[in-house]
Amino acid sequence: MNRLENKVAIVTGASKGIGASIAKHYATEGAKVIVNYASSKEDADKVVKAITEHGGTAISVQGDVSKTSDVIRLFEETKKVFGTLDILVNNAGIYPSASIEEVTEDSFHRLFNINVLGPLLTIKEAVKLFENKGGVIINISSGVSTTPMAMIAEYSATKAALDAITVSLSKEFSGRNIRINSLLPGGVETEGTRMAGITGSELEKTIIANTPLGRIGHPDDIAKAAVFLASDDSAWIHGEKITASGGVYGL
Ligand code: NAP
Helix, strand or coil: CCCCCCCEEEECCCCCHHHHHHHHHHHHCCCEEEEEECCCHHHHHHHHHHHHHCCCEEEEEECCCCCHHHHHHHHHHHHHHHCCCCEEEECCCCCCCECHHHCCHHHHHHHHHHHHHHHHHHHHHHHHHHHHHCEEEEEECCHHHCCCCCCEHHHHHHHHHHHHHHHHHHHHCCCCCEEEEEEEECCECCHHHHHCCCCCCHHHHHHHHCCCCCCCECHHHHHHHHHHHHCHHHCCCCCCEEEECCCCCCC
């Protein structure tokens, strides 16, 4: 029995990396998936093709999660094509490293607009589409929300803010059958980490050296946890921070 049979799921930032893997795993579990992307239509369409070639259902929808009008369009399109929504994964995010000397108003607003305002805007629309039946929300945070490293003060602050949103809304949603959790990956090799020069760097070697399971994460490691958090297997988990890091962020 597929764990997400006939569920409708939006995965933001699903043209690459962790989001693409979550979209594919959800489709394998029977969900109909909206593959959201910001600029990479070709990559998003490849994810859709990979899903449909395996008998799954998916569409790609462009939309910058930090723009209200784009977010409204993303949810309108979802309603038009699938009629409802059951699962929202707030995965879209950026993670430029910056020393304190490099922090500017612009860098702050760009990071907070995408990583924090984005999830607030999407959740606002998701709640309307969940209607009375409820739904599940997963916020892709980061291990650095609780254990920040050097050179990523701004980014770490966005993910700590996202975790606070998870906890606050878990209480606000009382009695509405909406479950919400944060999923905190450790280092994962993706298009984004390759572009950022993290893959193969000294930082990556340090992460691996500090990881009890002895390797960098793979997008599938996070996607499997995201399937669990979307499914009834996690029915009693709500308002939590679940870490998937090979032990690097273990307590
Ligand atoms: P990635 O490979 O860089 O992919 C980022 C995705 O987000 C792309 O699909 C991109 O779309 C989309 N995106 C970026 N800005 C967007 C916006 N404004 N609106 C909509 N979509 C947008 O990223 P990743 O490494 O898989 O990371 C995914 C998430 O996991 C992020 O939230 C990140 O903070 C978190 N995370 C990652 C790691 C890691 O080591 N990789 C660790 C902890 C947490 P386009 O391609 O169209 O631009």
